[in-house]
Amino acid sequence: MLIFRYSARELLRHPARSLLAVLGVAVACAMLLDMLMLGGGLNASFRSLLTSAGYELRVSPAGTLPFDTGATIADADGVRSRLEAEPAVDAVAPVLGSNLLIEGDAPDRLFVLGVDPAEQGIYRLTSGRDPHDGGVVIGRELSDAGLSIGDSISLRAPGSFAEAGRRTGRFRVTGVAEFLYASSGERSAAVALPTLARLTDQPDRASLMMVRLTEGQNPDSVAAALRLRHPELEIASVGQLVETAARRLSYFRQLAAILGTVSLVVTTLLIGTIMAISINDRYGTIAALRAIGISKRSIVAAFLVESLLLCLLAAGVGLGLGLVVAEQLERILSDFPGLPSAIRFFVFEPDRLAWAAAGVLLAGVGAALVPAIRAMNAPIAATLHREEP
């Protein structure tokens, strides 16, 4: 307790210096927390999104990722039957995607998904019912634009104007849904798969199949086994897709690693410098304390506690600041094109908070250790003589 009081008093003796140190370390701590959140956030967010619908595997045409190209799976019904016949497979949800135009005074584009309403993991209904033949489920953007359940819309597939009639369908809005993989501002809708296939002239085709496994199956092993039996398909588990996404966005992970390291270095340098100057100021006091019998260990402990107090204060401020800054940075990155709007770059998890605090405290205490030990080893008599007023 005595050591604690001594250390606290020393900090208060130089309020400006202590305040600046706390501010400096707090900003570094905020940056460290943000980078920890960014580093692991994308993966966690992707995994959470991909597993949210309860399908562990994604099947797309060989050499592609889901919806990464316009390629489609041929003989979709046959593929679905063959996959469903696999003992490890519980259910298969086929999806066909296409851009359609909403007919009107100013035709506009809409990304439409063809689904099997009985088995789909693309949207979550917020009101109404699934889109059976002639029905369409719309996303929030269209709902906000004024469409509501019971309204009718005409959708036309792009193509020759001569065939426009054949490529146009009139749909009744049966429900409003949250589209899980829609990017920010993207207007989405879902209709029955056969309807979309007919409209876009893609009979028996699917862009993607989502596969739910029976309980206890290892998705990676099942995906590997299915790939061997279906070489014409790209079959990936959620884990593998997360890895691919992480590779594509590796820039953010690397940036997080670099800036996180810089934050720790800044903390170490700042605390190290402040403690070194603070200890240099007190060489005489230290020598006097040692001369009256205070142990080296107690004096080193006092300096470490001083540094710890500084870092604790800074961590308190910095972690709060980090959460606020993360929110602002998230807002900037939410405009990142092509990513589902549900993806978050900065994901808060208590362990990241703990890691950031621990990192700053350890860096601070470690930085104080060197000047403290150096002061302890200074000769008592010579120091007292030199420091004599």
Place this chain on the structure above:
Amino acid sequence: MDTVYGNRKSVSNPRESLIVYVLRQQRVPHLKRCTSRRCGWSGREASVLSRAVVVACLAVTALPQVADGQAAAEESYPDRSTCPEPLELLVERRLAESQDLESGSRLSVAALPDSEGCPAIVAGVYEPEADPSELARDRRRVFLHLPDLADLAGREDEVDRFSVLLKDPGEADAVAARIGALMPGTRALGGTEVAARASTTFEVVRRFHRAIGLITITAGGVFLACIMTLKVQERRSQVAALRLVGISNRTLLSWLMLEAALVSAIGGLLGIGIGRLASSTINAWYQRVYATTLEFSIVTRETVAIGLVLAVVLGLVAGGVGAVRLLQVDALEEVGR
């Protein structure tokens, strides 16, 4: 608009004659790849639609076929009656390297994994323009003659998009609006809008970098202020002694501030050196990772100037504040301490 497009006029340069097209580029159209140079376009005479040219990327689905079929002899294709002849490809350098392809290599190309491949020959290998928007996609490209691709994909007389060369580039937006009105169901974009759409990713990243830069500057500023305050404080007994022998506060203030400016400038220069080194390391690393000539980090004169000015100004302010506080302390008391 799912499409294929291209320049149907023949040109003498074999590279230019191999115009692309490909399969259903997905969802968001990209016009950025088409340049008059690449498309073999003579720029003077321009009409609106007749000179439409485009480039798109070959569906990734074709890649396994390219790789798997490399060693296959022409006999491997029992029914080649529907294959365009001769099918020539211009292959991107990275794809050529990864699949060990060179001019004259024979391979198989199919529009979709489940369709039958057609024999093809590599007519050349090209180095694509460095395009940051394609970096993370890891998508390799090949170029074909437009009619060949249309045959291959079964999409005769379809295009994904047209690029239009105007007599007056300043009219782009107005012409785009007129085309949009003339052709319902199509979307015509002016060059400015195309550029804006193509650069959305980089605009977001730029804003992110600026925010991170602001935090870094704040941290650096506080750090610098802290160090300069401590540095000035270290001089307190020296300053007190000098004041007692009659050196004016003004002289001492100038001395302390000059020292602060010097320390900051030296630190700033050192930081610029470290920054340049880091920039070179970053470029070397990412150019190797992505096999590209793109520069990922550029240290501009403006960046150097901002860094140096910030360092000196912050150092001066911190040093000045510390010095003023120091000069307010009673010199006798300070020496006595």
